[in-house]
Amino acid sequence: MAKLYSKKALANTKMLPKKQTISFILNYSKALNVVKVGNLNFEIIAN
Amino acid sequence: MATIQIPDALLVKNYIAGDENALAVLIQRHQSKIYGFIYSKMADRDVADDIFQDTFIKVIKTLKSNSYNEEGKFLPWVMRISHNLIVDHYRKNKKMPMLRETEEFSIFSILTDSSLNAEGRIITDVIEKDLRKIIQELPNDQKEVLMMRIYQDYSFNEIAELTGVSINTALGRMRYAILNLRKVIEKNQIILTN
Numbered sequence: 001m002a003k004l005y006s007k008k009a010l011a012n013t014k015m016l017p018k019k020q021t022i023s024f025i026l027n028y029s030k031a032l033n034v035v036k037v038g039n040l041n042f043e044i045i046a047n
Numbered sequence: 048m049a050t051i052q053i054p055d056a057l058l059v060k061n062y063i064a065g066d067e068n069a070l071a072v073l074i075q076r077h078q079s080k081i082y083g084f085i086y087s088k089m090a091d092r093d094v095a096d097d098i099f100q101d102t103f104i105k106v107i108k109t110l111k112s113n114s115y116n117e118e119g120k121f122l123p124w125v126m127r128i129s130h131n132l133i134v135d136h137y138r139k140n141k142k143m144p145m146l147r148e149t150e151e152f153s154i155f156s157i158l159t160d161s162s163l164n165a166e167g168r169i170i171t172d173v174i175e176k177d178l179r180k181i182i183q184e185l186p187n188d189q190k191e192v193l194m195m196r197i198y199q200d201y202s203f204n205e206i207a208e209l210t211g212v213s214i215n216t217a218l219g220r221m222r223y224a225i226l227n228l229r230k231v232i233e234k235n236q237i238i239l240t241n
Binding site for chain 2: 016
């Protein structure tokens with residue numbers, strides 16, 4: 001019987017961003033603090 | 048085992064309240080759709096990653112500054128942000144196309160610095176000094192008109208008034224001043240070009 005090659009998808013159809021990108025976003029979120037003073041928003045980024 | 052999925056709205060609420068894990072869950076849940084959408088428009092993984100990142104930076108800023116509108120749903124809102132960033136990206140690139148240095152094309156062929164280099168500045172200084180010296184050789188009435196016109200930027204009307212002569216005399220003196228300058232330059236074979 002002929003082998004079925006089509007079972008396994010060759011390319012990963014699920015497109016995902018790089019792990020570094022996700023980790024940057026999560027770290028940025030942890031570091032960012034927005035302080036509202038009157039009408040102004042101050043963005044404070046902790047090191 | 049069935050797991051209960053926390054709704055997006057609740058996760059957003061928790062995140063605004065300070066739960067950082069809520070954002071991780073939201074990204075985990077929607078990254079494929081959002082990234083897929085961006086990649087379908089960009090077809091460049093690096094650019095798609097940049098836009099994905101910028102999208103969430105905007106999301107984070109909006110949520111942390113409490114300006115998120117609860118009425119809308121989270122995913123369509125994020126999609127709209129990424130869509131706007133994609134449009135911005137194309138608009139920016141159209142205005143400022145990326146140029147890469149190749150063998151046939153050098154960036155310096157379109158980028159020039161019109162200011163003089165050190166040598167050019169020295170030559171210009173020398174020319175100006177020589178010219179001032181030659182001007183000093185002119186008869187006083189011609190020198191006066193020329194200095195007022197060229198260095199002090201007076202109009203011929205003003206020169207005529209200030210020196211107490213008619214405008215035609217002032218024009219004539221200027222003409223003779225220039226003719227005499229040319230003569231001196233030719234006679235002494237002075238090179239006054241940069």
